[in-house]
Amino acid sequence: MGEIELTRQARRTREYSPFRQAGGIVGAALVLTSVLALAGCGSGDDGTTSTADLTKSPERPSAERTQLAAIQGAAARAKGRKACEGMTPLEVARHYQAAAREAGVTKRFAQLATEPSAKVQSSSGYPRLAAAIYATTTPEKSRAAAAAGCAEVLAADGEGGEVSSERTGQTVPPSQGGADQKGSN
């Protein structure tokens, strides 16, 4: 902006001065000076900014990243809870089987969850296995949180206890939050 203004001034000086040639030289000098000054100021500012950024960078972005990761983790966990809400572990495994296979899960690993032996299905770790199948369909970085959220709600259902409804804030027995809600997914 300053450069443009100074250029205009230089033009005006050239137009109205009786000593046009001299005016032209003065104008050119002014333009040159302003350009150099602006460049100098610019580089000075840049240097200050860079130094400040370098000083701050080890702290601020790291803290921001941690905060962001925590927010993303909580969101993925909530998404996992919602995705598996109202289903049994077996239903979750079967529901997400096709998507998991597309995501690269081997047929055999998927079968461990979708066609579980009695021992596997009765294991307390089965909800986590079903949740892992679901989690493979989510973005890689948030998989662990998504799996944890899903496993949390499946384990709660499996225990036969009451499941907290996030939408209403009320607690509902598993019988009411069971297979009826399958359609929501």
Next chain:
Amino acid sequence: MKQKFALLTIVGALLALAVPAVSSASMYPAGATFEVGSAGAQPTLGTSIGSCQIKVAGTVPKAPANEATSLLFALTPATSTCSSGASIKFNGEWKLLATNFSFQMAASGGPSNAVEFRSTTLPNCKLAGNYVLGGLFHNGISSPKSMKSAMQPTSSSSLTWADDGGTCAIAGTKETLTYGSGTGIWTVNNLTTPATPIIVAN
């Protein structure tokens, strides 16, 4: 049918044991240190729920030990990078068996779980055990142009899911680790004299 299959399996297993024992092999240059894999094409071991890139380094035995009936020597594996939440731990001894055009990387001995794979996606579970990775060894050349040698894995043994600080629903079941990515070829880099390929000969 089942009996035939069982018989074939036994014969195959016996052949697999016998072939390396009778084959002679030598590896050159003697005493050279090498690393398997290069940036962007590192050995990858994976499961359905995550994968890790590993670095495998070793030193060709010094002469005359580099020319043996059965060339077997120690390797040093290390984890490079893993997919989010995945991790791999090496506890046992890793050895390379080089025979003619093939190789076997075997992790065994020491603690019972030579390789342990974990993923935060499936807590309380670990995939563990001794491990064998086999494949073809492609010799490189130095003239008229330099071309590095390469390992091409073609088979992998399975590890077993086990409890890990809690109950693992699939404890006791086996899973075969996948290997490689892209071309599936792992270059063998000579770190001592980079222009000279590491080769395996009869």
